[in-house]
Amino acid sequence: MRRFFGQLITYAAFAAGIGLFSVWPDYRMLGDDEAIVSITFSHAAKRVGECRQLTPAEISELPPNMRKPNSCPRERHPMYLEIRANGEIIFAETLLPSGMWSDGKANVYNRTRIKAGDYRLFIGMNDSGDQGRFDYELSVETEIESGQNLVIGFDGSSNTFLVE
Amino acid sequence: MLFYLQKAARAGLGLLHRPLARAFGPIDNPLNHLGALIIFFCWIVLISGIWLLIFFRTSVAGAFESLEYLTYEQWYLGGIMRSLHRYASDAAIAALFVHIVKEFAFDTYRLKRWFSWVTGVPLVWLVFALGVTGYWLVWDELAQYVAITSAELLDRLPIFTDSMAGNFLTDSAMSDRFFTLMAFLHLVGLPIFLVFGIWLHVFRLSRPVINPPRRLMAGTLLCMLVLSFVFPAVSQNKANLAKATQSVDLDWFYLHVYPLVQISSPGFVWLLLVGISCLICFAPWLPPGRLAEAAVVDLANCNGCERCVDDCPFGAIQMQARTDGRKYDAEAVVDPGLCARCGICVGACPTATPFRSRGELIPGIDLPELTAAELRERIGTVAGSLSGNKRVLSFSCSGSSTAESLRKAGEAVVEVKCMGQLPPPFLDYVLSRDLADAVLLTGCSDGRCRYRFGTHWTEDRVTRKRDPRLRKRIDESRICRAWQDFPEYQGSVLRQLAALRSVLPEQSTDDEEASG
Ligand code: HEM
Ligand code: SF4
Ligand code: SF4
Numbered sequence: 177m178r179r180f181f182g183q184l185i186t187y188a189a190f191a192a193g194i195g196l197f198s199v200w201p202d203y204r205m206l207g208d209d210e211a212i213v214s215i216t217f218s219h220a221a222k223r224v225g226e227c228r229q230l231t232p233a234e235i236s237e238l239p240p241n242m243r244k245p246n247s248c249p250r251e252r253h254p255m256y257l258e259i260r261a262n263g264e265i266i267f268a269e270t271l272l273p274s275g276m277w278s279d280g281k282a283n284v285y286n287r288t289r290i291k292a293g294d295y296r297l298f299i300g301m302n303d304s305g306d307q308g309r310f311d312y313e314l315s316v317e318t319e320i321e322s323g324q325n326l327v328i329g330f331d332g333s334s335n336t337f338l339v340e
Numbered sequence: 341m342l343f344y345l346q347k348a349a350r351a352g353l354g355l356l357h358r359p360l361a362r363a364f365g366p367i368d369n370p371l372n373h374l375g376a377l378i379i380f381f382c383w384i385v386l387i388s389g390i391w392l393l394i395f396f397r398t399s400v401a402g403a404f405e406s407l408e409y410l411t412y413e414q415w416y417l418g419g420i421m422r423s424l425h426r427y428a429s430d431a432a433i434a435a436l437f438v439h440i441v442k443e444f445a446f447d448t449y450r451l452k453r454w455f456s457w458v459t460g461v462p463l464v465w466l467v468f469a470l471g472v473t474g475y476w477l478v479w480d481e482l483a484q485y486v487a488i489t490s491a492e493l494l495d496r497l498p499i500f501t502d503s504m505a506g507n508f509l510t511d512s513a514m515s516d517r518f519f520t521l522m523a524f525l526h527l528v529g530l531p532i533f534l535v536f537g538i539w540l541h542v543f544r545l546s547r548p549v550i551n552p553p554r555r556l557m558a559g560t561l562l563c564m565l566v567l568s569f570v571f572p573a574v575s576q577n578k579a580n581l582a583k584a585t586q587s588v589d590l591d592w593f594y595l596h597v598y599p600l601v602q603i604s605s606p607g608f609v610w611l612l613l614v615g616i617s618c619l620i621c622f623a624p625w626l627p628p629g630r631l632a633e634a635a636v637v638d639l640a641n642c643n644g645c646e647r648c649v650d651d652c653p654f655g656a657i658q659m660q661a662r663t664d665g666r667k668y669d670a671e672a673v674v675d676p677g678l679c680a681r682c683g684i685c686v687g688a689c690p691t692a693t694p695f696r697s698r699g700e701l702i703p704g705i706d707l708p709e710l711t712a713a714e715l716r717e718r719i720g721t722v723a724g725s726l727s728g729n730k731r732v733l734s735f736s737c738s739g740s741s742t743a744e745s746l747r748k749a750g751e752a753v754v755e756v757k758c759m760g761q762l763p764p765p766f767l768d769y770v771l772s773r774d775l776a777d778a779v780l781l782t783g784c785s786d787g788r789c790r791y792r793f794g795t796h797w798t799e800d801r802v803t804r805k806r807d808p809r810l811r812k813r814i815d816e817s818r819i820c821r822a823w824q825d826f827p828e829y830q831g832s833v834l835r836q837l838a839a840l841r842s843v844l845p846e847q848s849t850d851d852e853e854a855s856g
Contacts, residue, residue, distance in 0.1 A: 178362075183364060187559055190560075191563050191566065194430045195571045203589075203599050205588075205599075207586070210586070217506070284503075322586075323583050323585075324582070327509045
């Protein structure tokens with residue numbers, strides 16, 4: 177009889193433990209009045225240098241199957257990105273091009289917490305290595321609701337930022 | 341350092357073990373069947389999973405609704421199956437954790453026994469991957485959190501050039517493709533690896549225990565059924581990528597590292613997980629140690645009976661064709677790479693008998709660390725110190741806390757490597773040569789034996805169920821088998837010893853009564 181109760185208690189404790197920790201305590205990653213600004217896209221920044229016409233002497237030095245009139249550096253500039261909310265920088269990062277020869281697209285992925293409210297959002301990107309100015313930019317007035325996931329993307333065909 | 345860690349782990353387990361031993365007894369104690377319990381939970385997960393699969397729709401749009409249907413419309417079957425699926429998976433993690441701690445605490449993973457330990461590590465990764473993909477398939481807010489965080493983790497690895505996490509930021513970017521991949525991993529890929537992994541994990545052990553006792557299976561199943569009725573597993577709100585999840589009810593069994601990804605960084609979490617896994621993989625050799633010599637076969641005495649092969653818990657002995665031209669069919673060979681130096685084979689060998697007077701006592705198989713001849717000598721010495729009319733000679737496993745408590749109490753103890761090393765003819769020898777009036781055999785109860793089957797085989801040999809059997813001429817009341825459920829508890833073996841003494845006849849008073 178004592179064994180029976182011992183087992184009953186063991187099984188009850190086991191079930192309680194399993195049931196409890198399968199849902200509790202809840203994990204809170206955002207406050208009640210917070211939201212997320214996400215940014216994600218891939219973009220091929222401008223190349224580091226212009227294509228250069230090769231001289232006939234240089235062309236003849238190349239192996240016959242690889243002869244071409246000009247030489248283009250493959251390397252791309254890093255991409256600099258900045259997001260400001262009401263003038264305050266909430267995200268700024270320099271992203272390097274991918275690929276062994278730094279000739280691929282740069283990828284950005286970031287999620288930033290923000291308090292819910294009305295914002296003037298500014299998004300700027302520089303991909304030409306030219307410090308101090310943005311090659312692409314967008315300003316929007318928007319209301320960010322609590323628990324919203326505002327996603328910023330970039331449309332490579334029209335070279336414009338998208339805000340969803 | 342290792343010693344203190346193991347001691348602390350044993351103390352921790354002791355807190356669990358003692359009440360469980362009281363409630364379940366040695367045979368059904370869940371702590372003695374942890375590996376088998378994990379497998380049993382996997383069976384529950386498999387069977388309930390098949391039911392879920394019948395109704396599950398593997399698409400972003402359909403997954404959530406198909407589970408809602410099971411949970412609410414078909415609550416009496418589908419809902420229960422879903423709850424069983426979740427709770428049995430959680431129970432498997434709980435059992436897995438204690439399994440690892442126990443193997444560590446009782447030092448059954450080091451040196452020659454590394455194989456099960458090291459092959460256990462990928463099993464942990466597989467089980468967690470199954471849990472994560474499972475939660476992903478529900479496609480509720482928890483799934484959304486799991487998907488984004490998993491993708492952030494995977495993005496940290498140099499595998500994908502594009503950001504994978506970017507796929508989980510908008511509903512339009514989220515495709516059925518990922519979902520199908522997850523479903524495939526969860527339903528087919530990972531389970532196949534898991535089955536193979538478990539097979540490999542116990543591959544080197546002889547007679548692996550893969551089923552818990554029936555009563556324990558019934559008890560745990562019933563327990564989870566009740567939990568499923570009282571507290572059914574449900575989904576959280578449907579995933580909506582336009583929303584940022586503010587809080588989730590986390591399954592801490594599977595997802596405890598996920599918050600760490602946000603608190604620290606994906607790179608740190610990988611470093612931690614891979615670091616811990618490597619540490620565990622190398623643990624059997626940390627610190628490196630040297631074992632004494634493995635069991636050795638003496639062909640002149642081996643008659644090829646195969647009993648050692650049957651009894652070796654680690655599959656370290658094989659029979660091969662005779663190499664010495666004697667008339668027997670086969671001979672035993674030991675693989676030193678598998679031999680755990682337990683001596684159980686010596687206890688099984690019919691040639692290990694102390695009555696042999698001619699020449700030296702060399703059995704067909706012997707343990708160089710403590711040979712049968714040395715054992716006979718040790719018995720002689722220890723028994724020589726006994727006096728009085730209720731002389732009890734105790735046998736115990738070397739280094740055990742039971743041996744220690746006996747010695748502290750001033751009792752005569754002969755230590756063997758494992759109780760299974762003691763061949764039954766040695767008991768006959770002690771009693772028939774009147775070296776003692778009674779014998780106490782003590783060690784861990786079955787299921788807790790450090791060398792797996794030492795207690796089991798000894799019990800069977802002494803009760804004449806297994807060869808080599810104890811000879812019929814021996815009065816069983818003079819052999820007390822005091823297996824300890826809880827060897828750390830010192831009082832118990834002394835009480836059993838006192839009980840044995842109290843039933844021994846007072847020989848001198850017998851004589852007086854006869855004369856008077
Ligand atoms: C899915 C997960 C696992 C399952 C189903 C499982 C199952 C088992 C089973 C059935 C046994 C045999 C018990 C016996 O017959 O004595 C065993 C032994 C063992 N397991 Fe596991 N196990 C798992 C994970 C692990 C992990 C993660 C580790 C350690 C990192 C581990 C370490 C060991 C060790 C050291 C032994 C004993 C080997 C020996 O006695 O020499 N297991 N396990
Ligand atoms: S000592 Fe133990 S592990 Fe080694 S061969 Fe004998 S029974 Fe097997
Ligand atoms: S038990 Fe002894 S006699 Fe029998 S095969 Fe093994 S070593 Fe040889």
